[in-house]
Amino acid sequence: MSEKIVEKTRGLVKADFSFWVGLFMDKFYEGFEQKKILANKCHKCGMVFVPPRKICGKCRVKLPLDENWMELGDKGTLINYTRTPYKVTDRRGRKARSLNDIGMVKIDGSDTAIIYPLLDFEKDEIKIGMEVKIKWIDEPKGGPSDIEGFVKV
Ligand SMILES: [Zn+2]
Numbered sequence: 001m002s003e004k005i006v007e008k009t010r011g012l013v014k015a016d017f018s019f020w021v022g023l024f025m026d027k028f029y030e031g032f033e034q035k036k037i038l039a040n041k042c043h044k045c046g047m048v049f050v051p052p053r054k055i056c057g058k059c060r061v062k063l064p065l066d067e068n069w070m071e072l073g074d075k076g077t078l079i080n081y082t083r084t085p086y087k088v089t090d091r092r093g094r095k096a097r098s099l100n101d102i103g104m105v106k107i108d109g110s111d112t113a114i115i116y117p118l119l120d121f122e123k124d125e126i127k128i129g130m131e132v133k134i135k136w137i138d139e140p141k142g143g144p145s146d147i148e149g150f151v152k153v
Contacts, residue, residue, distance in 0.1 A: 023065050024052045031071070032146040035136045039110050041068040048072075050110040057112070074134040075153060076107040081118060081126055103150055105132055117149035125152070 021029070024040065028051050031038035040052040045059045050072065055062055081103040085096040101118035103126075118126060119135055132150040140146035 022054070024054050027065075027069070028052050029142045029144070029146075032136075032144075033140050033142040035074070035140060035146075037072045037074065037107055037134070039070050039072050039107070041070060043068055047111045048109060049112050050107045050114060051112075070109070072107050072109045074107075074136075076105040076110070076132060076134075076150070078103050078118075078126070078128055078130050078132050078150070079106050079113055080104040080128060083123065101126060103132065105150055107134075114147075116147050119149040119151050121152065 020026075028038055037050060038052065039048050039050045040063055041048045042056040042059065042061065042063060044061045045056060047056055047058045048070070049057070052069075053063060054065075081101055083099050083101050085099055086094060087097065087100070101121055101123075102115060103118040104113045104115050106113045116134075118132070131153045133153045135148045135151045137146055137148050
């Protein structure tokens with residue numbers, strides 16, 4: 001195979017790729033395979049992170065990969081939400097679809113939130129501060145799509 005160095009090109013480059021999410025997120029998504037929410041806790045200030053972090057968001061200390069992990073439940077509190085016709089993953093198309101509710105949920109025991117669709121809620125049922133529960137897909141594969149969204153408790 002001959003190699004050619006391209007210094008300049010015009011037009012679009014299409015590349016299909018996957019990227020590595022890092023050791024902390026790896027561990028987090030491995031937990032998803034067993035329908036488990038794994039959090040890590042800062043040894044200095046006690047903040048609990050879902051998703052886990054490498055550096056504490058509050059006191060900036062580096063968190064060790066092999067310490068202070070905890071398993072949390074599948075319930076949490078809705079701290080914010082939005083109703084939108086756009087898909088979160090559709091960043092360019094902006095094709096309006098039917099309305100979806102997207103919620104920001106703090107899993108019980110955690111100090112941070114994750115964002116997933118709110119499933120099967122009527123508009124006037126959604127209240128900030130309400131308790132919600134994770135709905136897992138039937139056969140988790142160890143990735144972000146293992147959580148389908150949040151449902152009523
Ligand atoms: Zn900290």
